[in-house]
Amino acid sequence: MLGLGAIAKKVFGTPNDRKVKATLKTVEAINALEPEFQALSDGDIKARTEALKARVAGGEALDAVLPEAFANCREAARRALGLRAFDVQLLGGIFLHQGNIAEMKTGEGKTLVATFPAYLNALTGKGVHIVTVNDYLVRRDADWMGKVFGALGLTTGVVVPGQSDEEKRAGYAADVTYATNNELGFDYLRDNMRASRKEMAQRGHHFAIVDEVDSILIDEARTPLIISGPSEDRSDLYTRIDAFIPEITDEHFTLDEKQRSVTFTDEGNEFLEDRLHEAGILPQDQSLYDPESTTIVHHVNQGLRAHKLFQKDQHYIVRGDDVVLVDEFTGRMMPGRRLSDGLHQAIEAKEGVPIQPENVTLASVTFQNYFRLYDKLAGMTGTAATEAEEFMSIYGLGVVEVPTNRPIAREDEHDQVYRTAQEKFAAIVGEIKTAHEKGQPVLVGTTSIEKSEMLSKLLEQEGLAHNVLNARQHEKEAQIVADAGKPGAITIATNMAGRGTDIQLGGNVEMRVLQALAADPQADPDEVRARIEAEVAADKDRVLAAGGLFVLATERHESRRIDNQLRGRSGRQGDPGRSVFFLSLDDDLMRIFGSERLEKVLSTLGMKEGEAIIHPWVNKSLERAQAKVEGRNFDIRKQLLKFDDVMNDQRKAVFEQRLEIMEAEEIGEIAQDMRHQVVDDLVDQYLPPKTYADQWDAEGLQAAVQDQLAVDAKVAEWAEEDGVDQEVMRERLYDATDKLMAEKADAFGADQMRQIEKQVLLQTIDAKWREHLLTLEHLRSVVGFRGYAQRDPLNEYKTEGFQLFETMLDSLRAEVTKKLAQIRPLSEEERREMIEKLMAQQKAQQQAVAAAQPQPVTEPVAAADGAAPGFVEDDPATWGNPGRNDPCPCGSGKKFKHCHGAY
Template structure:
């Protein structure tokens, strides 16, 4: 039975088809002026950029000039790059200009599509950011496309890891800037740690096109970008709190070993409150008052250290340090540390030296970074399955662009085996058969371990002609992937590998020419070799086509349909023939999670023998439903995390805007005066209650606060004895004495110097308090979930308490700035304040848990020899197996500390 929706789609086309049809009239107008654009000389074509910019200056909009601008970009592309964008590519360019996601299949030329929207939007002069997934792609795309932009009179910059601030500033000042998502995010965070506007490198967030938009805005967005630095030494606090835990009895806490959680009972909480009160560590009445959130975090860590972590099982003590033991492998992991202060709690428990804790100095999620852009667009081969998430979080519509030629790839039904071994045997047989008939094969696995396992099994079976990719060396991998279409080639890749590089049947001619002609200077020799490579690739392509095109074999289904579609989409580019097949077993993660036990029993009853597979379209549909469930669950997790991060983000925006306002102000004395007035008002109101008699005033308390906050020794006790004196009189006299001290200091040091000092003190104090605030919010977030047990919404509770903490931050800022300004004395040649000299950048890869940024993870960064401290393995970074051990023993690393890792 045909549904009404199906009938409507047949009559009117799907919503996507109607959207694409809407671009046809504009497309026709661009094509109509193609001949007149072709007639222009190179100089006239390049001068069109100047004309367009003048039109914008005269009040025209980008929409008004889109048709001629696209025609110019297409013609320039043909002349400079030798590529004329197809009509479907122009459609993709219009979708990007509209601030939407263009879903285009692999091989349809997304990089070229981007140039159309980039050129048009760069004409505004506000900057366009093109975002890629790694440094290699950013450099490659910028190098190729800068020829086109340069021809049209636009400047191009590229930002990769390792550039200094001046190089970054110059790249951001260009009309078009290519960069990775990590570099953009970290530059934003670093800019908001600077003390001078001129030190900042970014110039705003006008328009960004995100390549591989699903990877960056969905997969990578599961973990935030974090800049961290060492905290002040708080070893005394850890030691003090550690002494309380042995004083507790079993009724004071509850342990859940399965969930690895430890919580205090009501009796235990009361006992701790008394202990903390005696030590002067408790603020207010209750341990769970919002200002005690950091203390709660520390005592929870101490409880876990004593009751959940076992010495010689979870960790060992060696050389006066705590070394974690991996729970899965039983190996020691020198250099690794538990985060959030847990490692320090263990150090306090074992009475070893307490190392400084790292503190988050600044942090942002990709969701909140990319939502800052006035206009955002993206392109990828697979976005439709995440359309709801793109719409909800980024307000981005996903529009599927038809392929230039019909897809000729055959997608076969999945083959399901009972066991892992049977499945891999069948895959090896299929790989060998395809290779023998000269068909290029791309084998997709879901993890590096499985890639290596398959490679070992292939070698053991006597098959050696294959390449393994694991996304560690992007440049080398791009070349291997580009040649994966050579007849008989077998390439094994994880879902991370080879992004952004086309697999062309016969091999990628441009990449081969670039590699084989490198360093060759003789022009005739170069031309002869280029001709021979082109002829060879033409022959190889014919062979590969005859064998059936690229054959994609997947070793299991990923929990996301999108990753499966990315792998499938590698085959059948630009109308080429191709084939794809998924091999599954009931032991695969996805099959195991979704009831493979029942299926296993059913298959045995049906008499399925070893080595036989079941193939049926119903299985494909059932698996797709399972994948949809997992996708929905993952989306809910990301959405929930974002709700909490939005609270921090609203506060972050306020703080960062205030910082920029302060940096831009020549004179912040009015702001400081407002702070001073507020401090005096609060101080007087605190010690002199409204409508209270003079005998009820807390005169000694007021005198002490005036000394502490205003650095003034005023005769307040004498004033209070005067007949008929009121609260307003006291406030007025304190204010007059304060203003006199401020005026005297300003006259002594001069306006210019005081303006500089005031601005510096406000910025430094704001930064210090903001960092403490971030830590408090992290701690609050880690415990707020327990409010759900009391039938209260944790998110609403978090919002309310985060607001209270923010109000406290502002009150502390007013007090701290006022106290410092009333005490400031100047030395000769003051040095401008600088952000912390030592800080680390972190972004965890959501798929592997490894830190993608060098310098952030004890095992992932390469440390300079002079930065390695013999007693501190966390400073060693990655050490070569045959290097001398950094501990100074004189042995090779593999025979010394490296041997501990293998143990």
């Protein structure tokens, strides 16, 4: 019997159905214009773009010109690419223009869909950003869809890592810019560290269309983008601590896989203290619990996390001398991305590769706050419905499911649950063999590189030819995915399966044509294409007869979206297909989130080895476990965002102030306001309000004015005069400081003084902001403990963060004022002396570096003065056998345990 909700949906339709139905009228209006636009010449299509731009500039709303713009874009795409957009693609484009997420299944042509809203919104002249997940897709999509924009008379830009500043500025100056999410965020941070407006690359945040929106705005939202600079080198400490981490046993620590945390037990702390004392890392008279031990404790904790929480070939891979992180959601390598707080260095020590220095944060932003800068945001993905609540609450984005062009014919089978991983993989290999023998292509989804390579070995033992697609084969991704639809093909993939490249049944014609022409450049392209099209068509018929693409997943992921992405690779554009998940009680999700009840069920059923349990209830309980994990991850991201919002408000204020300063022709007024504020603060400090003259510290004020404002004001004498109150004192100091700065401006020249003021102000803002970021990081790391005192950590962070921000602004005013007060033009002689001094310093530094180079030791090093006879520094055999509390044989006068015995 149907519930009331289900009955209401049958009568009125779902909210999604109603949205789609309402938008179909606009699609009909676009279709009605098609004959008119088909009759236009190529030149007329470009002329229409100019006419539409003029109408928008004249105040006409984008919604009013939408039907004509979409009709023009459809015709341009038909001519440039030979693709005529389906009605559902126009629907998707309209939803994107309205600032929604369009959920479109795999193979529905999302890349083309993005051109419609991008074209319409580019008519404003403010630029549109189309965001994708990697550099390959940026270049591919810009090259492919750039033909459409070119036919419409618009320019297309590309922004990828490694470009020069000029290339970046050109990329952002285009009407439509294709870029990766990382590069957009980093360019925003870099722009806000520039010294002048013309050096900035981005020209505003008007409209962004985010492809794979769930991956970028949800999966990566927990990771802030950080621009950092190197700090002091502590590689020796990491190596020394890493040496005894393998000695730690299970009783020394507790591991919580749900929270991904690991902590030392009391036994572990005692063991550590002894080992750290022995290694000389922790002084003998110092305990792990002393405040001075904080840094060492932090490093030891990171060493433990590196060994117990981070697995090689799952969370990272070692490539040459680098530890490269692997994205847990997409399985892609993330070169250049490093873990913070010394964790990456701890992993480098574990793997025995060179340890890069730790970094200090110069600027940072989360994807959540970066993408909220845009006036309008939209996104596309095959899987967003499960996260609709998060998209709405954080980004204000609605999710609209766009109907498929043809009905989905894929069969999604119930999960098969085995008792052990061994039984599960034996069943998987058997299933792959059966499908392969009947010519059905198989896509096998795994959750880590390690598991994909283990399954690969099992298939090799069975003599089954296959491709493995994971972070190690990153460069071959498009090729492997293009071949995955051939008859009998077996492709093992981590969760990145096929992103950006469709698995086409029978094979990918375009890819094969390119390969054939590369192998034989003399061949006739038309003949090659005709031959390959015929071969692929024959192969496609064989695959269709075998049942289409078979997606076999070896494990459920924490998120239902990742599972749905894998499933969605099969059954594109109405093709037949099949999908099934093979699970075991040893799988991470089953083990961590409730396999006990299932184990009881399996025991009750008395299952034999190799048998699987297949039941809708199993699917339901697994989905509930996944929903729990998704909910927990959402809470983590929400909490992260609340904390980041505090910093974001401050970041915006600082960046806006920087921009104003860079754009201002004359900033003398800003400098004067700061100067006057410093005067006010000094007067309030030394001549407190509502006090009498005999309570003033006039001499203290005179000294402070001399120190901070470089003004020799007779404050003590003024204070003796009748009728001089705080207000009169302020005015006199304002005049004295203004006069001094006017003299400096005359001495330097007005133009040069403006440049000096601007540079001093910007450099001081940047330095103070960097210090402030570090302070906020430290505050963030300790504020959580306030919860033990029944105080809300977030409120504490807000209050103290605001106080710290005000303190930063006060010190900024004081420092800028002091620097500007103390500058003066150099005489020719002083300039010459300064250059000579700098050159001498440079020479001394070079000599010091040369002297610090290790020299080869050709003979025994002499014993130190007062050392025992025969004592050789580098040879412990010559030290005798002193007790720990005996004087050290080197003659230092220290006890042996505090000197050479500490090593």
